[in-house]
Amino acid sequence: MSYQVLARKWRPKSFATLVGQEHVVRALTHALDQNRLHHAYLLTGTRGVGKTTLARIMAKALNCEAGVSSTPCGVCGACTEIDGGRFIDYIELDAASNRGVDDMTQLLERATYAPTSGRYKVYVIDEVHQLSGHAFNAMLKTLEEPPEHVKFILATTDPQKIPVTVLSRCLQFNLKQMPLTHIVDHLSRVLEAEGVAFEPAALRHLAKGAAGSMRDALSLLDQAIAHGAGKVEDEGVRAMLGTVGDEHLFALLDGLVAQDVQAMLEVAKLMDARSLSFDGGLQELATLFHRIALAQFAPEALLDDAERSRLMPYAQALDAEYLQLAYQIAIHGRDELSLAPDDYAGFVMTLLRLHAFGPERSAAAGPVAKPAAPLRQATPAAASAAASVAPPAAIKAVAAVPPAPTSASVAERADQDWHALAGRFPGMARQLAQHCELVERDATRVRLRLAPAHKHLQAHQEKLQQALRELWGAHQRLEISVAEPAGETPAARRQNTERERQEKAVASIEQDPFVRDVVDLFDASIDESTIKPV
Numbered sequence: 001m002s003y004q005v006l007a008r009k010w011r012p013k014s015f016a017t018l019v020g021q022e023h024v025v026r027a028l029t030h031a032l033d034q035n036r037l038h039h040a041y042l043l044t045g046t047r048g049v050g051k052t053t054l055a056r057i058m059a060k061a062l063n064c065e066a067g068v069s070s071t072p073c074g075v076c077g078a079c080t081e082i083d084g085g086r087f088i089d090y091i092e093l094d095a096a097s098n099r100g101v102d103d104m105t106q107l108l109e110r111a112t113y114a115p116t117s118g119r120y121k122v123y124v125i126d127e128v129h130q131l132s133g134h135a136f137n138a139m140l141k142t143l144e145e146p147p148e149h150v151k152f153i154l155a156t157t158d159p160q161k162i163p164v165t166v167l168s169r170c171l172q173f174n175l176k177q178m179p180l181t182h183i184v185d186h187l188s189r190v191l192e193a194e195g196v197a198f199e200p201a202a203l204r205h206l207a208k209g210a211a212g213s214m215r216d217a218l219s220l221l222d223q224a225i226a227h228g229a230g231k232v233e234d235e236g237v238r239a240m241l242g243t244v245g246d247e248h249l250f251a252l253l254d255g256l257v258a259q260d261v262q263a264m265l266e267v268a269k270l271m272d273a274r275s276l277s278f279d280g281g282l283q284e285l286a287t288l289f290h291r292i293a294l295a296q297f298a299p300e301a302l303l304d305d306a307e308r309s310r311l312m313p314y315a316q317a318l319d320a321e322y323l324q325l326a327y328q329i330a331i332h333g334r335d336e337l338s339l340a341p342d343d344y345a346g347f348v349m350t351l352l353r354l355h356a357f358g359p360e361r362s363a364a365a366g367p368v369a370k371p372a373a374p375l376r377q378a379t380p381a382a383a384s385a386a387a388s389v390a391p392p393a394a395i396k397a398v399a400a401v402p403p404a405p406t407s408a409s410v411a412e413r414a415d416q417d418w419h420a421l422a423g424r425f426p427g428m429a430r431q432l433a434q435h436c437e438l439v440e441r442d443a444t445r446v447r448l449r450l451a452p453a454h455k456h457l458q459a460h461q462e463k464l465q466q467a468l469r470e471l472w473g474a475h476q477r478l479e480i481s482v483a484e485p486a487g488e489t490p491a492a493r494r495q496n497t498e499r500e501r502q503e504k505a506v507a508s509i510e511q512d513p514f515v516r517d518v519v520d521l522f523d524a525s526i527d528e529s530t531i532k533p534v
Contacts, residue, residue, distance in 0.1 A: 177212025
């Protein structure tokens with residue numbers, strides 16, 4: 001018996017086994033069980049997310065010999081013939097190769113005849129957006145009022161190209177890209193059923209390479225099994241895909257936080273020696289910056305506890321503003337690879353840019369917890385850099401605030417102008433301070449009021465307290481209450497000031513005699529979004 005590829009062998013045959021499209025499955029199962037059947041369905045989504053699979057399951061549900069339901073038996077003649085592509089009343093049409101008006105006319109003429117053996121004739125038109133305009137026009141009337149025995153299921157990866165007259169005649173379901181965790185879980189079940197040994201880390205690389213497509217993931221899994229001689233191992237999968245391992249990425253982060261450019265260059269040399277993709281490396285680095293930013297602002301968004309625990313030290317060590325800049329540097333560096341003398345040079349220049357704009361470190365701060373996985377074959381310079389990860393870069397000394405003769409005079413000036421002081425703290429301490437109103441300050445306590453809309457910033461209260469203690473003394477205790485401010489916070493004042501400047505700039509342009517003459521002469525209008533105050 002010939003080998004059947006995994007993507008076909010493990011194609012779902014019922015709604016219960018379909019992965020990752022629960023919102024569509026719920027709607028279709030309710031419609032089938034309550035006999036509220038529409039005559040035309042439009043399934044949209046990227047490749048390999050289950051559009052054609054859903055169409056086949058729908059055809060079985062409609063034609064199962066046991067009756068119309070959301071749970072076709074799967075063993076009757078109709079179900080087995082649909083699974084095998086032999087059911088005479090189930091017609092799949094590829095619009096890419098049958099896109100003309102003549103093809104559509106022939107299809108619609110056959111639709112008028114009653115089903116040969118089934119309950120319904122089910123027409124599945126794949127990549128329907130590739131039909132010609134005349135073909136769309138030809139099907140409009142039949143699509144709106146088809147014979148009772150006909151059901152249309154249209155599938156497309158590009159719904160924007162479908163005329164609105166067709167969209168209005170269909171029930172539209174948008175299929176989502178498969179989440180990485182769903183793909184990993186499904187691949188695990190497939191390998192266990194196939195009796196193939198695997199390493200979980202390898203499946204994550206395959207899931208990332210599939211980019212949301214379950215079919216692509218299964219195809220890559222077939223390739224990985226062949227590449228690993230019957231086993232799916234992390235190192236073999238990375239070699240097959242040319243992906244950059246986590247150890248390289250975290251070694252780059254270690255060097256970046258430690259401000260050790262030599263350690264970062266050693267990683268680049270090692271990647272070059274192993275012929276790893278520099279484009280993929282920058283893509284993964286940008287993804288890592290994104291995940292670290294999530295760990296800073298919304299750690300609950302990281303569902304994987306192991307990932308959260310590994311990223312939190314970097315979330316504490318990297319200043320929030322610098323992290324945003326680093327993300328931009330990584331994605332722009334990837335765009336510029338094609339303009340570089342070669343990929344290695346472009347990658348190195350991106351690393352140098354990350355280092356050149358890198359965060360400052362406080363010499364007094366303590367070390368950051370070191371992630372467990374060291375870089376393989378790391379040089380002594382890289383190893384020593386990895387062992388000396390620097391402290392939180394967010395704590396740039398509040399020495400930026402000019403010292404005053406006495407703490408009392410500093411406090412008096414701060415009470416009078418909290419707005420000026422709030423803008424001089426570092427990192428997230430500044431973000432929190434600018435959205436707070438100073439309520440009260442005495443010898444031992446500072447009370448602030450934070451608007452409910454920004455209560456997520458309260459997670460950085462410790463950073464602001466440390467900054468205040470460096471300014472006003474270790475005896476100061478910070479208290480923050482969440483309530484609507486009675487006055488104007490520094491952030492609100494800044495927004496009001498910017499709005500006033502914008503309004504003045506717009507008024508200045510509108511009152512300019514030359515501009516008014518141009519508007520009157522050409523019946524023109526002024527695009528206010530292009531006006532920027534100077």
